[in-house]
Amino acid sequence: MIRRSIHRTYTSLNRPGPLPLGNKKHQQEMLDLIRKKQSKDAASDINDIHEDALKKPKPEFTGDVNPKTGEVNGPKNEPVKHNDWSFGGRVTDF
Template identity: 75%
Template sequence: MLRQITRRTYSSLNRAGPIPIGNKAQQKEMLDLIRKKQESNASSNGTDLHQDAMKKPTPEFTGDVNPKTGEVNGPKNEPVKHNDWSFGGRVTDF
């Protein structure tokens, strides 16, 4: 006894990429925007931060020795500010 197996394929769901929009002009515009964004991401060197990313705080002193405490090779900013421990501008609660 032979069984026949039917496999359905949905070509629009099997391919990578966004699902097509009904309007051809909107589809072309969307694909152009995606391509432009991918090219700009490929051309950046990877050191650029997103505009919403939190910037690291500026160091309070230059050099290896803290002028207030005399500590050598310590943190450039006071880690305990406002009664919270902070590192790189982020506050940590114990």
């Protein structure tokens, strides 16, 4: 039995990565954007929050005492607004 070795040529279409656009200017622009995003992701801290993530609401008052109710060390935002209970600005059913 004779075995033939298979020689495969690797082109840009059979390796992982973005598909070539055909226009060298557009291709270079796309590659530059990809490298910029990858370097930004690599340089970001692990504890950074994604730019699309919802931010926590700003506290309604400063200090430890709520000026409206006089509560000490309570929540900085009113948890019940518009007849809904919320945690960190997200409304939940209970």
